[in-house]
Amino acid sequence: MVYVDMGYIDIHTHIIPGIDDGSKSNKESVEMLRQAYAAGITTLIATPHFSKGFCDYNTEDIRRYCRALEKYAREKVCADFKVYPGQEIFYNEKSLGMLQSGEVIALADTNYILLEFSPDITYIAMFQALREIAMTAYFPVLAHVERYGCLREAGRMEELRQLGVMMQMNYAHIGGKWYDATTRWCRQMLKEGLIDVLGTDMHNSTDRGLRMEHALTWMEKHLDEEYITELMCHNAQTIIMSVHKEDGNE
Numbered sequence: 001m002v003y004v005d006m007g008y009i010d011i012h013t014h015i016i017p018g019i020d021d022g023s024k025s026n027k028e029s030v031e032m033l034r035q036a037y038a039a040g041i042t043t044l045i046a047t048p049h050f051s052k053g054f055c056d057y058n059t060e061d062i063r064r065y066c067r068a069l070e071k072y073a074r075e076k077v078c079a080d081f082k083v084y085p086g087q088e089i090f091y092n093e094k095s096l097g098m099l100q101s102g103e104v105i106a107l108a109d110t111n112y113i114l115l116e117f118s119p120d121i122t123y124i125a126m127f128q129a130l131r132e133i134a135m136t137a138y139f140p141v142l143a144h145v146e147r148y149g150c151l152r153e154a155g156r157m158e159e160l161r162q163l164g165v166m167m168q169m170n171y172a173h174i175g176g177k178w179y180d181a182t183t184r185w186c187r188q189m190l191k192e193g194l195i196d197v198l199g200t201d202m203h204n205s206t207d208r209g210l211r212m213e214h215a216l217t218w219m220e221k222h223l224d225e226e227y228i229t230e231l232m233c234h235n236a237q238t239i240i241m242s243v244h245k246e247d248g249n250e
């Protein structure tokens, strides 16, 4: 079922070849793009990992590749396909300064930033980092919230959302087995309306691809249509259409 005429938006992808542990080649990236479009996605943000000292590269490389991929998509896949630059930022105390100096890219050059932490981070450390960022001009979007054990305790998701943090969940676990603890938690969070945006976090076109199908089957049964469109499209659109830091971007 397609919920929105304009198509879905995926704000979390590793579709740029040769930068991180995502796509390994142009051919793979094109296959990922085609699979995304076949699933109803017409806008995506490329978010290669950023971790200082682990994967350093010129941000211009990311922008250049996004432009090339968008050009290809518009010619061969869908005339108004959009590809925006971004990064998935592994948080450390230097992250803010690097954003301000342009060394890392916010989501579609807005003030929203896709952030990840070590999966075993304590809640206190995560809370303090997110609070610090939320007090600046940036809006944190917490990547794959299902990965953090510290968020499984009651009330913590609510507390972080009150800081203004947007919660991004991957499709993959929503469609898992009913007895899987992470799948159960994901579904509970969705039923409680505590998730803001879904993403594929796709790394390739095979074992870490879209993984949307089973998630959608479950969502159609258990969530209302309005919330599904928020999760798959409208909240991501709010991010992309928010005030951009730089002129000249769409």
Ligand SMILES: [Fe+2]
Pocket: 012, 014, 088, 143, 201
């Ligand atoms: Fe990711």
